[in-house]
Amino acid sequence: MTTPRRRAAAAIVAIAACAMTATLAGCGQDGGAPGGATTQSSQKTETGKPVQNRKLPTLDELKTQVDQETKQGIDSLDQEFQALKQKVSTYDQFVAATGDVQAFYAKVTSTTDELGVTMRERALDYANVVLSSGKPWADKYDNIDEMYDRIYDDAGSEIFDGIYDGVLKTAFNELYDGVVKSGFDMAGDYQQWSDVSSEEYERWSEASSDVYQSIxxxxxDVYKFYSDIKGRILAKDKERVQEKIDDFTEKVDKVRQDVQSQQ
Structure with a gap:
């Protein structure tokens, strides 16, 4: 026969087991995994498969990564232009190497597109890092501003200044308004010079337009994602936050595929 003492002991064991299960499952917690913990991200690889057990970076590590990727992209185009200048320092060299000039502008456009994909991916990282921090909703609401500050504002401005208002402006000044313009007095055929000049302006203008649109x-995209996420965090709606992350993940996958198909 089960005594009252045994029934009480059994009840205590059952309650303890339930509490342990709830703790392990994260029941009743405000957020997800603790900061820096290994978690399953909603992001996907280029094959479209979910990333399993992905260790998320800290906010500081993510900022450093964004800084490095932005700088590397801009620096690579600066180096491309310096190499091109060595080939087309005179008008005759420019005319003979228009294929290299065209390739340079194509590289500027593709690098800008690739940076755009990378920055969208980092926005997803920011969302996952903040939401997996295990911090109260109020802290998450404040911390998600890191996405806006570092991706939309800082990186966006740096890419614009470094490529559209940097590399491309330098190319205009030194190629179209420099090397090509200097050929006016050297070219024996005015019509030929006019064609070369018009074609270079068209190349530069098209690349500038594409880069501006890409940025x-x-x-x-990042601003809309940030606004959507911040609003759902304010409402403490974890399910809707995850839906927004999943939707943006699909969008980033599509943009990545579009960029790759154009290369």
Whole structure:
């Protein structure tokens, strides 16, 4: 026969087991895994498969990564232009190497597009880091501003200044308004010089337009994602936050595929 003492002991064991299960499952917690913990991210690889047991970076590590990736992208284009200048320092060299000039502008455009994809991916990282921090909703609401500050504002401005208002402006000044313009007095055929000049301006103008649009698109996407996430965090709606992350993950995958198909 079960005595009252045994029944009480059994009840205590059952309660303890339940409490342990709830703790392990994270029941009743405000957020997800503790900061820096290994977690399953909603992001996907290029094959479209979910990333399993991905160790998320800290906010400081993520900022450093964004800084490095932004700088590397801009620096690579600066180096491309310096190499091109060595080939086309005179008008005759420019005319003979228009294929290299065209390749340079194509590289500027593709690098900008790739940076845009990378920055969208980092925005997803920011969302996952903040939401997996295990901190109260109020802290998450404040910390998600890191996405806006570092991706939309800082990196967006640096990419615009470094590529659109940097590399491309330098190319205009030194190629179209420099090497090509200097050929006016050297070219024996005015029509030929006019064609070369017009073609270079068209190449530069098209690349500038594409780069401007690419930067604008990625900043717009990141801003909308940030706004959506911040609003759902304010509402403490974890399910809707995850839906927004999943939706943006699909969008980033599509943009990545579009960029790769154009290369």
């Amino acid at each position: 604008s698109d990625f900043r717009s």
